[in-house]
Amino acid sequence: MKRTRAFTCAAAVLVAGLLAGASGCSSTPDDPGASAKKSKAAGSPTAARTGAEQVSAPEERACKGGTYTWFNMQRHYVLNGVTDAQVLTAKPTKMTEPMRRLRTDQASLESEGPRLDAKAVFYALSVRIGLADKGEDPEDLEDWSGLGEPGAYAHLYDDGDWTGGVGSRLVAFSAVEMVDADFRYTCKGGKHHEPTVGHVTTWGRDLSGALDCEDPLPEGASGAAREAAVREAVRLSCGR
Numbered sequence: 001m002k003r004t005r006a007f008t009c010a011a012a013v014l015v016a017g018l019l020a021g022a023s024g025c026s027s028t029p030d031d032p033g034a035s036a037k038k039s040k041a042a043g044s045p046t047a048a049r050t051g052a053e054q055v056s057a058p059e060e061r062a063c064k065g066g067t068y069t070w071f072n073m074q075r076h077y078v079l080n081g082v083t084d085a086q087v088l089t090a091k092p093t094k095m096t097e098p099m100r101r102l103r104t105d106q107a108s109l110e111s112e113g114p115r116l117d118a119k120a121v122f123y124a125l126s127v128r129i130g131l132a133d134k135g136e137d138p139e140d141l142e143d144w145s146g147l148g149e150p151g152a153y154a155h156l157y158d159d160g161d162w163t164g165g166v167g168s169r170l171v172a173f174s175a176v177e178m179v180d181a182d183f184r185y186t187c188k189g190g191k192h193h194e195p196t197v198g199h200v201t202t203w204g205r206d207l208s209g210a211l212d213c214e215d216p217l218p219e220g221a222s223g224a225a226r227e228a229a230v231r232e233a234v235r236l237s238c239g240r
Contacts, residue, residue, distance in 0.1 A: 062114035062196050063187035068124040073181040075129070077207060078103060079229040081156040081174035085213055085237050088168045095172050095210060099158040105178060107148035111198030116185060121200065122147050125181060131204055147179070148202045154178075155206075162210030169213040173233035175226070176203040213238035 083097040109118050126132035131146040148154060157174040164170045180201050187193035207226055211217075217231060 060114045060194075062116045062185060063193055066185050066187045068121075068128070069184045069186070070125065070128050070181050071183070073128075073179070075177055075179050075204075077175050077177050077226050077229040078105070079173060079175050079232045079236075080105065080154055081158065082233045082237050083158075083172045085169045085171050088164050088166055088170065090166065093163065095162050095170060097172070099156050099172065099174060101156060103154070105148075105154040105176070105201075105203060107150050107152050107154075107200075107202040109150045109198065109200055111196050113185075113194050113196035113198075116196055116198075118150055121183070121185075121198070122149065122202065125179070125183070125200055125202070126204070128181075129179065129204060147204055154203050157206045157208035159208070164210070164212060169238065170210050171213060171233055171237040172210040173208065173230065173237075175207040175229035175233075177205040177207075178203050 080103040081099045081101050083095060083099050086095055086097045109121060111121075123132060123136070126147050127134050154176045155174075157176075158172060162170060162172050178201075180199070182199050183197070185196040185198075187195075207229060209230075211230065211234065213234065217227065217234065
């Protein structure tokens with residue numbers, strides 16, 4: 001942008017050459033002091049008034065040895081991958097049809113209040129649903145106690161080793177058990193400490209396999225939740 005100047009000495013317009021050195025004529029830029037700005041010292045009263053120095057307070061960490069209370073928990077199996085039906089025309093062979101991803105479920109942790117370590121939260125949830133033993137050290141758990149870690153996407157479980165007889169129409173599938181839960185973390189003597197509340201989305205147990213499109217589904221053999229995922233695979237790839 002072109003800077004404009006307002007002259008306070010009217011005579012300068014008429015006889016600029018004669019008054020070039022006159023001390024009584026001054027100019028005022030639209031940004032006062034722009035030609036000779038000086039940096040304000042951090043911590044100075046001026047800096048404090050203008051907000052030039054802003055120091056964020058350190059984030060409060062939650063106490064150790066508190067108690068988790070889990071509620072609004074939901075657990076259900078979802079089909080996250082399936083292959084097209086493959087007709088076996090020779091001796092029993094492995095599945096060659098690729099697994100197609102159906103979902104992009106992502107694990108996450110959201111919380112308000114003093115900050116908790118993510119591994120500790122997921123370990124506590126894993127103990128709650130029976131995937132980990134109480135008393136382990138969360139820092140020593142490389143696989144987050146069998147739960148998907150924050151930011152990760154649920155894997156497709158496909159080992160490619162399913163076989164069948166000649167003429168079979170096989171479909172391989174992958175499913176995971178999604179877990180959604182709210183929690184509250186309180187310290188001992190809670191009246192003196194702010195609790196942390198939050199929500200976890202993750203997955204735990206997996207279910208994978210192959211089925212023959214012509215075989216009837218076993219009623220209730222794997223539980224209603226698992227059976228629903230298997231039936232969805234049959235509907236998508238077997239057409240029934």
